[in-house]
Amino acid sequence: MQGNRNILFLIIGALVVGVGVLGYNLYQEKKEPQGLQINLGKDGLKIENK
Numbered sequence: 001m002q003g004n005r006n007i008l009f010l011i012i013g014a015l016v017v018g019v020g021v022l023g024y025n026l027y028q029e030k031k032e033p034q035g036l037q038i039n040l041g042k043d044g045l046k047i048e049n050k
Contacts, residue, residue: 032050033050034050035049035050036048036049036050037049037050
């Protein structure tokens with residue numbers, strides 16, 4: 001019985017870590033990029049420092 005309990009805790013811990021990693025990746029993806037941004041459109045070349 002003790003072995004099943006340890007496996008359950010291991011699975012729950014892995015799920016918590018997985019959710020944390022996915023949340024961090026989503027945060028990084030939504031965050032505004034820093035540095036120099038260069039856009040080329042119909043208005044011409046636009047360079048912005050972020």
